[in-house]
Amino acid sequence: MPMHKHTHNEIETLRGAGLKVTDARVAVLSQFIKKPIPLSALEIQQALAPSGSDVVTVYRTLSSFEEAGILRKVDLRREAVYYELASHHHHHIVCTDCGLVEDIEDCDVEILSKKVVSGSKKFSAIKDHALEFFGLCRSCVKR
Numbered sequence: 001m002p003m004h005k006h007t008h009n010e011i012e013t014l015r016g017a018g019l020k021v022t023d024a025r026v027a028v029l030s031q032f033i034k035k036p037i038p039l040s041a042l043e044i045q046q047a048l049a050p051s052g053s054d055v056v057t058v059y060r061t062l063s064s065f066e067e068a069g070i071l072r073k074v075d076l077r078r079e080a081v082y083y084e085l086a087s088h089h090h091h092h093i094v095c096t097d098c099g100l101v102e103d104i105e106d107c108d109v110e111i112l113s114k115k116v117v118s119g120s121k122k123f124s125a126i127k128d129h130a131l132e133f134f135g136l137c138r139s140c141v142k143r
């Protein structure tokens with residue numbers, strides 16, 4: 001029963017983050033576990049329709065997940081706000097034509113961070129960073 005495993009995973013994640021387990025929260029979280037790509041509130045609401053929550057509730061759920069450290073925002077340079085699981089550090093490459101998003105697991109920003117700090121007059125430490133690359137995917141570049 002693969003569904004059972006998913007539910008278990010979601011309940012553990014919610015409890016681990018100190019959030020009350022509700023059907024709406026489990027449903028939203030399952031979307032991120034099922035599709036490991038950045039998702040917007042509208043995309044989640046549409047995926048859960050017609051039985052799911054309204055979009056306002058989805059927005060509220062997403063920001064509570066962000067506050068609890070389950071999700072982080074990803075800047076895809078789109079109008080909507082996108083979120084993904086905050087489980088592991090990585091970056092993205094985004095197709096500016098069709099919107100395809102690919103994860104980049106390698107992170108070489110450590111050296112750059114040290115340079116940024118040593119070159120800064122006002123900062124002495126870097127806590128985090130976000131880095132997204134924008135370009136054309138292989139099928140869009142052929143068009």
Ligand SMILES: [Zn+2]
Pocket residue numbers: 095096097098099100136137138139140141
């Ligand atoms: Zn593309």
Ligand SMILES: [Zn+2]
Pocket residue numbers: 036037038084090091092103
């Ligand atoms: Zn990602």
Ligand SMILES: [Zn+2]
Pocket residue numbers: 089090091107108109129131
């Ligand atoms: Zn990085």
